[in-house]
Amino acid sequence: MTAGLGKREEHKIATRSAIQSAADALFDSRGYADTTIKDIADAAGVTERTFFRYFSGKEALLVRDIEEFLPILGAEIRRRPAGEPPLDAVKNSFLALLDRLRQTRPNLSWLFHDGPPGPKLAKSTPGLLLKFEQEIVDALADRLHDRGPDPEFTAQVLARCAVAALRSAGIRYWQLRQRADSPGEIDLINQAFNIVRGAGQGAGDSA
Numbered sequence: 001m002t003a004g005l006g007k008r009e010e011h012k013i014a015t016r017s018a019i020q021s022a023a024d025a026l027f028d029s030r031g032y033a034d035t036t037i038k039d040i041a042d043a044a045g046v047t048e049r050t051f052f053r054y055f056s057g058k059e060a061l062l063v064r065d066i067e068e069f070l071p072i073l074g075a076e077i078r079r080r081p082a083g084e085p086p087l088d089a090v091k092n093s094f095l096a097l098l099d100r101l102r103q104t105r106p107n108l109s110w111l112f113h114d115g116p117p118g119p120k121l122a123k124s125t126p127g128l129l130l131k132f133e134q135e136i137v138d139a140l141a142d143r144l145h146d147r148g149p150d151p152e153f154t155a156q157v158l159a160r161c162a163v164a165a166l167r168s169a170g171i172r173y174w175q176l177r178q179r180a181d182s183p184g185e186i187d188l189i190n191q192a193f194n195i196v197r198g199a200g201q202g203a204g205d206s207a
């Protein structure tokens with residue numbers, strides 16, 4: 001265990017880790033919807049009461065790695081070439097990190113494993129979407145700090161459009177997943193951003 005921690009703190013860390021590991025394995029094997037909190041607690045060797053001392057619900061287990069991913073995405077957006085349009089900077093940053101994001105446990109695809117997350121995540125993690133947007137807002141604001149009369153508002157609008165494009169691509173990927181000719185995640189992300197850029201100007205045209 002970590003040096004300098006007392007036995008009580010070591011026990012807390014070990015219990016939290018056991019719950020998270022049990023949830024990861026169950027989400028992977030059964031899917032998110034078919035895994036209950038009791039299932040997770042039993043697999044981790046704890047009671048449901050103990051589970052709730054560490055996590056507000058199973059949704060909190062699902063989004064942990066996504067929250068940890070956000071600062072990495074923000075840093076990647078800031079590193080993009082200065083002349084790259086803002087929406088392209090977000091899209092290309094996300095695509096550059098897509099393989100890394102797939103390897104997180106749980107990964108983003110689990111959000112759509114049982115259908116679009118919508119209310120089931122919003123009830124327990126209402127701030128997740130806002131955190132996602134704000135990370136992109138801050139990164140774009142750094143890129144646009146000397147452009148236009150209100151670069152902060154510009155960053156807010158562009159960030160929300162980018163998040164909408166990414167969410168739409170994820171939901172569409174889930175909707176079409178059973179089709180033999182289903183487009184891949186990258187193709188759908190590119191299409192979504194093309195639609196945002198071309199809104200009102202032949203938005204449905206492919207690149």
